[in-house]
Amino acid sequence: MEPTQPSSDPNKKGGVKPYLKYSGLAFQMIAVMSVAAVGGRKLDAYFQNDTPWWTLGLLVVAVFACMYSVIVSLTTKK
Template sequence: MEPTQPSSPRPKKNSEVKPYLKYSGLAFQMIAIMGGAALGGRKLDAYFQNETPWWTLGLLAVAVFASMYSVIVSLTHKK
């Protein structure tokens, strides 16, 4: 006698990442980019002994554009 099959098959596990994990990962990525830019800018301003934090401001401006580019690429990338 053959064993009986369960009446409903198990649902297949979806290999896609859950949306909240994807978006929280993007948030941490943006925080890391901004934090790295701020830290690097402060170190460069201290090294060059600037009264006005030009390196920090410049690197943070670049980091804003870099993080926005990263978010846009991540959101539009189809797997």
């Protein structure tokens, strides 16, 4: 018996399905924002700030980091 060749059907795509890719991005964003919020709250408590500057600053950085990550992952062709 000869081994069969895989079909070269253009409709069958290998790799990760788009909905899995985007749900993974969503969970990544949630994780980054959660870490930034918890870390900011702990820093604000440590420095005894009346205004939560660390929380606000880390969340702004996390938003920009998440947006950069989304843009990079959407523009790369894999």
